[in-house]
Amino acid sequence: MESxxxxxxxxxxxxxxxxxxxxxxxxxxxxxxxxxxxxxMGPSGSGKTTLLSMLGGLLCVTExxxxxxxxxxxxxxxxELPPFRARTFGFxxxxxxxxxxxxxRENVEVALNIAGQSGRAAxxxxxxxxxxxxxxxxxxxxxxxLSGGEKQRVAIARAIANQPVLILADEPTANLDSHHxxxxxxxxxxxxxxxxxxxxxxxxxxxxxxxxxxxxxxxDGQFRTLLALARDPVCGMLIDPAxxxxxxxxxGSTLYFCSRGCREQYEQDVVAARSxxxxxxxxxxxxxxxxxxxx
Amino acid sequence: xxxxxxxxxxxxxxxxxxxxxxxxxLFRKGRTLAGxxxxxxxxxxxxxxxxxxxxxxxxLTAYIDESGADVIVAQQGVDTMHxxxxxxxxxxxxxxxxxxxxxxxxxxLYVPAMIEGGEERGIVYLIGDDSGGAPLxxxxxxxxxxxxxxxxxxxxxxxxxxxxxxxxxFGQSFRVSGEVEGLASILNSVAFVPRQExxxxxxxxxxxxxxxxxxxxxxxxxxxTQVIETSVPGVTAxxxxxxxxxxxxxxxxxxxxxxxxxxxxxxxIGVAVAGLVAYSATLSQLRDYxxxxxxxxxxxxxxxxxxxxxxxxxxxxxxxxxALAWMLATILPGLTPTLVLAIRTSDVxxxxxxxxxVALTAAMFPVLRVARIDPASVFRR
Numbered sequence: 274m275e276s277x278x279x280x281x282x283x284x285x286x287x288x289x290x291x292x293x294x295x296x297x298x299x300x301x302x303x304x305x306x307x308x309x310x311x312x313x314m315g316p317s318g319s320g321k322t323t324l325l326s327m328l329g330g331l332l333c334v335t336e337x338x339x340x341x342x343x344x345x346x347x348x349x350x351x352x353e354l355p356p357f358r359a360r361t362f363g364f365x366x367x368x369x370x371x372x373x374x375x376x377x378r379e380n381v382e383v384a385l386n387i388a389g390q391s392g393r394a395a396x397x398x399x400x401x402x403x404x405x406x407x408x409x410x411x412x413x414x415x416x417x418x419l420s421g422g423e424k425q426r427v428a429i430a431r432a433i434a435n436q437p438v439l440i441l442a443d444e445p446t447a448n449l450d451s452h453h454x455x456x457x458x459x460x461x462x463x464x465x466x467x468x469x470x471x472x473x474x475x476x477x478x479x480x481x482x483x484x485x486x487x488x489x490x491x492x493d494g495q496f497r498t499l500l501a502l503a504r505d506p507v508c509g510m511l512i513d514p515a516x517x518x519x520x521x522x523x524x525g526s527t528l529y530f531c532s533r534g535c536r537e538q539y540e541q542d543v544v545a546a547r548s549x550x551x552x553x554x555x556x557x558x559x560x561x562x563x564x565x566x567x568x
Numbered sequence: 569x570x571x572x573x574x575x576x577x578x579x580x581x582x583x584x585x586x587x588x589x590x591x592x593x594l595f596r597k598g599r600t601l602a603g604x605x606x607x608x609x610x611x612x613x614x615x616x617x618x619x620x621x622x623x624x625x626x627x628l629t630a631y632i633d634e635s636g637a638d639v640i641v642a643q644q645g646v647d648t649m650h651x652x653x654x655x656x657x658x659x660x661x662x663x664x665x666x667x668x669x670x671x672x673x674x675x676x677l678y679v680p681a682m683i684e685g686g687e688e689r690g691i692v693y694l695i696g697d698d699s700g701g702a703p704l705x706x707x708x709x710x711x712x713x714x715x716x717x718x719x720x721x722x723x724x725x726x727x728x729x730x731x732x733x734x735x736x737x738f739g740q741s742f743r744v745s746g747e748v749e750g751l752a753s754i755l756n757s758v759a760f761v762p763r764q765e766x767x768x769x770x771x772x773x774x775x776x777x778x779x780x781x782x783x784x785x786x787x788x789x790x791x792x793t794q795v796i797e798t799s800v801p802g803v804t805a806x807x808x809x810x811x812x813x814x815x816x817x818x819x820x821x822x823x824x825x826x827x828x829x830x831x832x833x834x835x836x837i838g839v840a841v842a843g844l845v846a847y848s849a850t851l852s853q854l855r856d857y858x859x860x861x862x863x864x865x866x867x868x869x870x871x872x873x874x875x876x877x878x879x880x881x882x883x884x885x886x887x888x889x890x891a892l893a894w895m896l897a898t899i900l901p902g903l904t905p906t907l908v909l910a911i912r913t914s915d916v917x918x919x920x921x922x923x924x925x926v927a928l929t930a931a932m933f934p935v936l937r938v939a940r941i942d943p944a945s946v947f948r949r
Contacts, residue, residue, distance in 0.1 A: 322947045326947055331862055331942075331943045331944040331946070331947075332942075351867065352866070355865060355866040358863070359865075366859075366946055370946050372588075372856045372859060374588075374592045375586060375588070375591055379586045379591070382585065383584065383588060384863050384864075386583075386585055387860065391583060392585045395585050396585065431863075
């Protein structure tokens with residue numbers, strides 16, 4: 274079996290034209306191996322969701338190819354894409370996107386129905402999945418009666434119902450507390466180990482780095498090398514030094530800031546520290562910078 | 569690697585075991601019920617209008633239907649009573665009796681009249697009949713003698729007239745001698761006076777309006793009409809059925825445009841209500857449709873899901889409208905005896921057709937909206 278599941282080449286997406294033209298994704302190349310968890314991070318508006326939508330066959334590409342399990346989905350027509358999506362992809366959404374009119378079991382079963390499995394077999398499979406994820410006692414509960422964690426487990430059960438080769442998760446921990454967020458990460462990790470499923474996660478959540486095999490940084494529609502990025506010592510944001518709007522020289526090295534505001538804040542902190550502890554300014558300033566939240 | 573062409577060979581998706589359309593309809597019961605009620609009201613308007621006019625038609629010819637005549641003879645060129653005058657010389661009766669195949673010829677005088685009782689008035693077909701309306705049965709009292717009148721019960725009630733009361737017509741006073749039932753509609757009523765009495769009042773002695781002919785048992789009424797027209801000059805003979813048909817057509821011609829306009833209004837209201845209901849219901853479910861499309865539901869099946877919900881809503885509305893129309897048809901005559909609703913299979917079928925047209929037209933609104941759904945919208949917040 275070929276180890277590469279997804280091969281993306283020269284992928285681009287442009288919205289609008291003329292003055293309103295926006296290049297959301299620009300010439301992206303990416304390979305994803307089977308059983309790999311890839312975390313795509315980046316600032317808001319960097320093209321993460323556009324990339325995820327194209328990868329899931331939900332959005333037409335402007336240019337390029339997306340090969341998934343040997344099929345270039347960028348070339349599939351409107352009639353071929355839905356059945357391909359049903360059998361190939363599993364989606365996990367930030368807002369869960371469960372159908373409120375259906376019970377927990379039916380939300381999973383409907384995904385099986387769409388993929389061609391119906392009746393008793395679909396019901397039993399849905400029950401098996403939900404029980405496996407610890408929500409067996411909530412099978413016939415209406416969605417609105419479930420907690421955030423339970424909803425996410427139903428969403429995961431729906432995503433894996435058709436044994437997809439690729440799961441696409443958009444901010445899967447955004448609406449969850451730390452406990453349920455950690456549980457979701459554990460579930461995603463288990464999925465890749467047990468089923469060999471590839472998972473692409475788009476998120477701002479740094480905690481997801483723990484389960485990711487690879488972390489990619491998307492900015493201005495292009496992947497950047499994380500090693501080449503600098504962290505703003507005030508707000509903790511990762512930034513490209515070449516595009517940093519502000520920087521200062523400090524102790525022989527250069528500090529980069531995401532904005533002038535952050536640089537001014539940094540300078541104020543340093544001055545304040547100097548006035549308190551003479552002679553230990555540099556060390557103190559470093560401590561202040563380190564004490565800032567990393568994300 | 570396979571080509572895109574290979575990838576298109578996926579088996580078709582079989583039926584869903586999750587009753588999605590039903591679940592979505594029942595999830596917001598209030599909205600669904602309001603929609604069903606709105607569409608039902610529009611369909612009821614169509615059904616009730618048709619039933620009312622059918623009821624009027626039935627009552628319109630009730631006298632002719634129950635008169636016992638097989639053939640009705642009128643002045644040449646006349647084959648109706650409504651908005652019509654017919655005058656024949658009295659001698660035509662003897663000529664008709666002499667026609668082979670005629671068993672009996674009964675002359676009547678007819679004139680539209682305003683009957684007054686106290687402060688109330690009512691329009692009637694005033695029939696001058698020597699038999700006092702026989703063979704129509706009386707529901708109360710007796711046949712009219714000189715200076716007497718038989719009224720239809722609903723008119724008598726409206727006029728506050730009882731047996732023995734006096735009512736007025738053409739400036740004359742008549743004593744109510746009896747009542748008949750089932751001859752009144754919201755358009756008019758029927759009353760009987762002795763023929764000679766009416767001739768005196770009208771100053772029309774020696775003249776009759778129509779002659780009600782009974783044929784011998786072995787004679788065909790349609791054939792007899794030909795014989796009568798050949799044998800008796802200056803008359804038109806019609807079978808009872810043909811005469812009633814003409815009568816209904818005359819009234820129909822006068823009211824068809826109104827009926828059509830009202831049915832069109834009902835249809836437009838139905839489409840507007842159904843369209844709005846379906847559209848707003850679909851709008852509230854757009855995210856669900858986007859999720860289903862993202863999960864792999866084809867555009868056609870998504871459209872089918874939207875159309876199924878509209879279809880079910882309209883079907884429920886049709887049944888509700890039918891039940892309400894039946895209730896109206898049962899209850900209304902008790903409250904207003906002149907308002908009779910006759911629900912006919914053909915009218916129900918027509919209303920069903922209107923309902924189907926409403927459903928199809930209304931389904932266009934959500935279907936077009938669902939067709940434009942961008943499945944990528946599931947990622948938007």
